[in-house]
Amino acid sequence: MNTEYKVELEAFEGPLDLLLHLIRQQEIDIYDIPIATITDQYLQYLQMMADLNVTVAGDFLVMASTLIYIKSKMLLPTDPAVLDEVEDPRRELVQQLLEHEKFKDAAQLLYERETVELAVWARGANEFEEDEKEMVNATLFDLVHAFHTIVERYKDQIGMDVPRETITLEQKLDEIRRLLKVKRYFYFSMFLRQKISRLHLVVTVLALLELTKSHEVRLFQKGIFEDIRISAC
Amino acid sequence: MLKDAFASELLAILFVAQEPVTLEQFQEIYPDQDATQIEARVRQLSEDFNSVQDAVEIRQVAGGYRMTTRPQYHETVRAYLRTRPSAKLSMAALETLAVIAYKQPVTFPEIMEIRGIKGTSTIRTLLEKKLIQTRGRKKVVGRPMMYGTTREFLVHFGLNDLSELPTLKELEELLGEEPAIKSQPATGETERPTDN
Numbered sequence: 001m002n003t004e005y006k007v008e009l010e011a012f013e014g015p016l017d018l019l020l021h022l023i024r025q026q027e028i029d030i031y032d033i034p035i036a037t038i039t040d041q042y043l044q045y046l047q048m049m050a051d052l053n054v055t056v057a058g059d060f061l062v063m064a065s066t067l068i069y070i071k072s073k074m075l076l077p078t079d080p081a082v083l084d085e086v087e088d089p090r091r092e093l094v095q096q097l098l099e100h101e102k103f104k105d106a107a108q109l110l111y112e113r114e115t116v117e118l119a120v121w122a123r124g125a126n127e128f129e130e131d132e133k134e135m136v137n138a139t140l141f142d143l144v145h146a147f148h149t150i151v152e153r154y155k156d157q158i159g160m161d162v163p164r165e166t167i168t169l170e171q172k173l174d175e176i177r178r179l180l181k182v183k184r185y186f187y188f189s190m191f192l193r194q195k196i197s198r199l200h201l202v203v204t205v206l207a208l209l210e211l212t213k214s215h216e217v218r219l220f221q222k223g224i225f226e227d228i229r230i231s232a233c
Numbered sequence: 234m235l236k237d238a239f240a241s242e243l244l245a246i247l248f249v250a251q252e253p254v255t256l257e258q259f260q261e262i263y264p265d266q267d268a269t270q271i272e273a274r275v276r277q278l279s280e281d282f283n284s285v286q287d288a289v290e291i292r293q294v295a296g297g298y299r300m301t302t303r304p305q306y307h308e309t310v311r312a313y314l315r316t317r318p319s320a321k322l323s324m325a326a327l328e329t330l331a332v333i334a335y336k337q338p339v340t341f342p343e344i345m346e347i348r349g350i351k352g353t354s355t356i357r358t359l360l361e362k363k364l365i366q367t368r369g370r371k372k373v374v375g376r377p378m379m380y381g382t383t384r385e386f387l388v389h390f391g392l393n394d395l396s397e398l399p400t401l402k403e404l405e406e407l408l409g410e411e412p413a414i415k416s417q418p419a420t421g422e423t424e425r426p427t428d429n
Binding site: 013014015016017059063096099100102103104106107108109110111113114115116117118119120121122123 | 248249250251299300301302303304305307310314318319321322324325327328330331332334335347348349350389390391392398399401
């Protein structure tokens with residue numbers, strides 16, 4: 001086999017497909033594959049795919065390594081100590097190829113059957129295909145009715161509105177500032193008693209830290225874990 | 234044939250039926266008749282009808298009898314129905330389907346092994362088209378899902394039953410072996426292939 005061998009680019013489903021194609025195209029005896037030649041051609045194909053910037057699927061590379069492995073195994077002289085007949089290293093691959101080919105044939109058969117079946121109609125199955133050009137004869141009442149149906153359907157949907165809480169740091173800062181205008185001081189526990197949400201609480205803490213930093217408030221605590229008193233500066 | 238009242242009745246049923254009519258259904262209508270007798274009559278009716286009629290025929294599909302148009306008139310029928318030829322299954326889908334049809338119940342890894350491809354799957358498409366269905370899990374490591382063909386599969390390919398597919402006996406010997414590592418059956422549940 002010369003190196004001018006050319007493979008037509010076809011969409012091969014997988015490495016087995018490609019291998020089968022190479023074998024069948026050259027009418028090679030599948031039970032006696034010239035593994036060196038086939039490996040070369042296979043690798044050429046992968047190279048071609050790489051040249052065309054086609055991403056070579058991992059499966060193809062696995063097969064390449066399998067081929068090279070078989071090739072090297074066949075080059076090695078058989079161990080004279082082993083008296084039994086050594087199994088042909090190609091055997092497993094050949095079996096896989098034959099199996100694959102059978103199912104390709106089966107798929108082809110299904111394809112033919114499908115083609116015939118798609119040309120056959122049974123009773124009752126003849127729904128007219130929607131023709132987009134065809135206008136629907138509808139009145140205003142149909143439209144209103146359709147709308148009503150949609151509204152009704154929507155009503156039945158069990159839903160729950162979960163309002164999104166929105167509290168900004170700015171709002172909280174103002175809130176605390178206002179509070180300190182009417183009160184000389186208050187305790188942090190007051191916020192906890194209000195049963196405000198986690199988000200509120202976080203923003204409150206942030207606001208207090210901010211106000212402390214800007215020396216607008218002062219925080220007092222009698223001892224560790226004691227309530228915090230917040231007062232204006 | 235038209236003078237035979239019983240045959241005419243059977244034909245009338247086949248004419249209105251939208252799904253293949255099974256022998257059980259015929260039996261329900263004629264409880265007094267012998268099942269084998271009915272079968273013989275339906276068979277005879279099909280033969281007679283098909284030999285006379287050119288446009289339509291009675292066929293055995295998915296274990297029942299149904300009346301269909303003959304494929305040679307598809308263009309005319311299509312023109313009347315204003316349909317375009319339906320999308321066919323891709324070759325990849327057909328190959329997967331072929332493996333499932335012959336090997337069912339079969340797992341995804343087994344299918345991929347035969348097809349020599351890892352990764353992409355057409356299983357989803359086939360499930361959506363109801364051509365295959367799940368058949369429980371295989372009692373091996375990982376408990377992979379098993380798949381088998383459906384009644385819809387038979388209808389889609391105009392098969393009466395799976396035995397109509399040519400036997401690929403050699404196939405059975407090849408991948409028939411169970412994986413070496415088998416987990417102990419944990420439950421009493423059995424995965425029995427239910428043939429459609």
